[in-house]
Amino acid sequence: MSEYKVKFEVFEGPLDLLLYLIKKEEVDIYEVNLTKLATQFIEYIEMMREFDLEIAGEFLVMASTLMYIKSRELLPVDQQAQLEGEEEGEDPRWELIRQLVEYKKFKDAAAQLQKLEATQENVFPRVPGKLEFESDQPAPKPDVSIFDLLNAVNSVLKRFEKREGATRDIFEDKWTVSEKIEYVVRVLASREAVRFSELFEDATSRSEVVCTFLALLELIRLKQLVCAQSEDFGEIEIKKRADAVAASAPTDAPQVAPDTSA
Amino acid sequence: MELKFILESLLFSAQKPLSPAELREVFVNAAVEEGADATVKSLKKIKESELTAALEQLAKEHETAGRSYRLACVAGSWQFVTQPDYGPWLKALVGVKARPSRLSQPALETLAIIAYRQPITRAEVEQIRGVNVDGTMQTLLERGLVEATGRAEVVGRPSLYGTTPLFLEYFGLAALEGLPAADELRKIVVEKPPAPVTADAGLATNPPEQLQMTEGTEPKPESTPAS
Numbered sequence: 001m002s003e004y005k006v007k008f009e010v011f012e013g014p015l016d017l018l019l020y021l022i023k024k025e026e027v028d029i030y031e032v033n034l035t036k037l038a039t040q041f042i043e044y045i046e047m048m049r050e051f052d053l054e055i056a057g058e059f060l061v062m063a064s065t066l067m068y069i070k071s072r073e074l075l076p077v078d079q080q081a082q083l084e085g086e087e088e089g090e091d092p093r094w095e096l097i098r099q100l101v102e103y104k105k106f107k108d109a110a111a112q113l114q115k116l117e118a119t120q121e122n123v124f125p126r127v128p129g130k131l132e133f134e135s136d137q138p139a140p141k142p143d144v145s146i147f148d149l150l151n152a153v154n155s156v157l158k159r160f161e162k163r164e165g166a167t168r169d170i171f172e173d174k175w176t177v178s179e180k181i182e183y184v185v186r187v188l189a190s191r192e193a194v195r196f197s198e199l200f201e202d203a204t205s206r207s208e209v210v211c212t213f214l215a216l217l218e219l220i221r222l223k224q225l226v227c228a229q230s231e232d233f234g235e236i237e238i239k240k241r242a243d244a245v246a247a248s249a250p251t252d253a254p255q256v257a258p259d260t261s262a
Numbered sequence: 263m264e265l266k267f268i269l270e271s272l273l274f275s276a277q278k279p280l281s282p283a284e285l286r287e288v289f290v291n292a293a294v295e296e297g298a299d300a301t302v303k304s305l306k307k308i309k310e311s312e313l314t315a316a317l318e319q320l321a322k323e324h325e326t327a328g329r330s331y332r333l334a335c336v337a338g339s340w341q342f343v344t345q346p347d348y349g350p351w352l353k354a355l356v357g358v359k360a361r362p363s364r365l366s367q368p369a370l371e372t373l374a375i376i377a378y379r380q381p382i383t384r385a386e387v388e389q390i391r392g393v394n395v396d397g398t399m400q401t402l403l404e405r406g407l408v409e410a411t412g413r414a415e416v417v418g419r420p421s422l423y424g425t426t427p428l429f430l431e432y433f434g435l436a437a438l439e440g441l442p443a444a445d446e447l448r449k450i451v452v453e454k455p456p457a458p459v460t461a462d463a464g465l466a467t468n469p470p471e472q473l474q475m476t477e478g479t480e481p482k483p484e485s486t487p488a489s
Contacts, residue, residue, distance in 0.1 A: 012367060012368050012371065012391070012393060013391060013392045013393030014392050014393070015391065015392035015393075016392075056393070058392055058393050058394070062392070099389075099390075099392065102390055103390060103391065103392065105446075105447060106371060106374045106375050106378070106390060106391075106447070107371060107374075109374040109377075109378060109441075109442065109443065109447055110367070110370040110371040110373070110374040111370075112374075112442040112443070113365075113370050113373065113374055113377075113433060113442075114364075114365075114370055116433040116434060116435070116442075117364060117365065117370075117432070117433060118364075119346045119434070120346075120432065120433055120434040121349065121359060121361060122346035122347075122348075122349025122350075122352075122353075123334075123343045123344060123345075123346050123349070123434055124343060124344045124348075124349070124352045124356065124359070125279070125341050125342065125343045125344075126274070126331065126341065126342040126343065126344075127277075128274070128275050128276070128277065
């Protein structure tokens with residue numbers, strides 16, 4: 001009996017359970033002894049109750065159908081009551097077996113689909129590289145407008161609102177735009193792209209954020225960087241300009257360098 | 263130049279699976295190109311059926327050649343795909359395919375019923391499975407494998423459901439006819455002998471013939487149907 005316990009979660013419904021019981025009996029669906037099946041099915045329901053499991057309504061409906069079939073078997077044919085609305089030939093056993101056969105077929109079909117699903121995971125389509133004959137490169141992602149950038153920097157600045165709201169200290173600006181240009185260039189030298197917020201992660205004050213932001217704008221103006229946003233209101237990504245790296249790096253880089261020394 | 267090899271070259275370099283209609287368009291476009299030669303022009307008015315025949319021929323040739331890839335028709339569009347046996351290495355090369363998690367047993371059963379019996383109402387699916395299918399239907403709808411295709415002309419006009427092209431793609435099927443054992447399970451609904459019961463319309467399958475024999479094999483005398 002304890003084997004039921006292990007199998008408990010497996011049954012999708014009463015039909016599934018019936019199929020399992022039939023399979024255990026090792027008989028064909030058409031030859032199954034429904035009376036015996038009814039007893040086993042109800043034993044199972046009892047078990048569920050003992051384990052304090054919630055019994056789905058469908059199981060109870062099936063149990064009552066089986067009980068009905070079983071009770072009918074006890075009576076000789078000529079004394080069996082004709083239920084109202086139940087036409088002659090509407091044998092409940094028929095209906096149940098038909099349902100079981102049909103369900104079994106679809107269960108087998110589902111197993112076939114499962115096999116196909118697993119196979120399909122291992123099928124890879126040929127995906128040729130994009131044929132690029134046209135020279136003009138499409139923009140990598142939707143362009144970012146100055147307003148998007150301002151929005152982004154505003155949200156960074158909000159971080160400092162609370163901190164600096166109460167008291168205001170006056171101190172000399174420790175940061176210069178040229179220093180920050182160097183910083184941004186350095187960050188992007190080692191990486192393909194950087195997230196907008198990452199650039200400001202280490203910033204300790206409003207003025208530092210502003211300096212970094214101005215540096216960013218300057219680099220964009222010098223066509224050293226591009227900003228891209230993969231989705232509306234998404235994180236802005238900063239990348240080196242693909243063409244700038246090769247073409248203008250030698251000319252622009254020295255321009256940046258003197259700034260820092262100034 | 264053979265048509266099938268032109269098609270082969272097209273599918274070899276295509277960015278996505280191509281349907282016969284899309285391929286036909288390519289032939290038309292090539293023919294109107296300036297300087298198109300006689301061969302190209304002669305194929306301008308090629309029919310889709312001719313393309314399909316050539317594609318099938320080509321697929322067969324690839325199959326018999328026993329290469330590591332084959333020409334597959336999925337949801338009506340053709341493309342080159344690898345044989346499943348080479349999955350382990352391809353996974354290592356291109357990474358595991360971005361595919362949603364595998365379908366659960368109830369979802370597969372529900373999907374199978376819808377696939378073979380579409381269009382079908384939710385109640386009819388429930389009657390076959392013997393359990394409520396609200397949850398699994400929701401999953402299947404969300405994953406885009408099934409969709410509402412109309413309404414049944416019965417009381418309450420319940421929605422009818424069918425599978426989507428994505429379903430074919432997901433299982434790598436060319437068409438619904440390609441479903442395993444399709445002819446048996448898709449059998450057109452056979453009316454039950456006239457009965458006043460209308461609640462389970464559209465549910466009936468062919469009553470299994472062996473049933474008559476069951477009565478004989480059963481030991482109980484009272485088991486003869488009341489008919």
